[in-house]
Amino acid sequence: MRLVIAKCSVDYIGRLTAHLPPATRLIMVKSDGSVLVHSDTGGYKPLMWMTPPCRLEESEGLWRVVNKGGEELQITVEEILHDGAHVLGTDPGLVKDGVEAHLQVLLAAAPQTLGEGYTLVRREYMTAIGPVDLLCKDADGASVAVEIKRRGEIDGVEQLTRYLELLGRDPLLAPVRGIFAAQEIKPQARVLAEDRGIRCVVLDYNALRGVVKDELTLF
Known part of the structure; x- marks a missing residue:
């Protein structure tokens, strides 16, 4: 330049x-x-x-x-x-922080965020229509499929519903429960998820990264 x-x-x-x-x-x-x-x-x-x-x-x-x-x-x-x-060299491009890929990596490393006793089976667990973000086991050993979004909307709930239908046909996994995890979940998406027996979890990106706010609180 x-x-x-x-x-x-x-x-x-x-x-x-x-x-x-x-x-x-x-x-x-x-x-x-x-x-x-x-x-x-x-x-x-x-x-x-x-x-x-x-x-x-x-x-x-x-x-x-x-x-x-x-x-x-x-x-x-x-x-x-x-x-x-000035020779600037090749620019690697913009790397966005807090995108779904980052959330998936962080949640895979800390599945207990979803509940006490949760463990990771694997990331990107493949189904016939694509991979579900995380497949976990809860404290009782039951299978849990987790779909992760930065902003949780109705289409994400629909996507997880399709994954659950397919995973539930596998006798080695069934029954499979679902968790819809996002930094923000729209009210309509929450209503639809809960109506279908899917639990919603709001993710704190900074907490997943281990970043503690340096401020005093009363409670």
């Missing part, structure tokens, strides 16, 4: 025209060919930009960024205050 701080004016020529009068701005030239012009205020969005595929032509005092559609960004450079290049 190339970062240039310059006193410049910018003109966009294309389906319409736009003009930025002279000021000190940040020009970003990314390795994918993008060129973005930022100010120090106004939020995260660039003032003007050109996305790839495009080409950058530099001459004394003028940068021309042209895309394949003929649109053009003209940056008139009065003075360059900084011009530096």
Whole structure:
């Protein structure tokens, strides 16, 4: 990535025209060919930009960024205050915290969260229509299928219902009870689950991670 701080004016020529009068701005030239012009205020969005595929032509005092559609960004450079290049390497992408996969791993490591004496049989227990998130045994040795969601809605209850029907046909597992576990369970989903004999469990993500809130409480 190339970062240039310059006193410049910018003109966009294309389906319409736009003009930025002279000021000190940040020009970003990314390795994918993008060129973005930022100010120090106004939020995260660039003032003007050109996305790839495009080409950058530099001459004394003028940068021309042209895309394949003929649109053009003209940056008139009065003075360059900084011009530096940095190799950032390959970005691994955004990793979301608290998604269903994380909840599944944490709950598999602590099945007792579901009830005293609960043990894990296996994660991703396969059925004919896909894997149920966790198959556990309760304190009495009975089978329990657990479906995990970040936000528990009706479709998740329906999904677990189908799993329970299939698992209940296996004489080695039957009878199989169900637990619908989520960080948040919608009222309609709770009503449907309880009507079908499925227990609902609200998960505390921080508690599963072992994060204790550093605050005083009365009770």
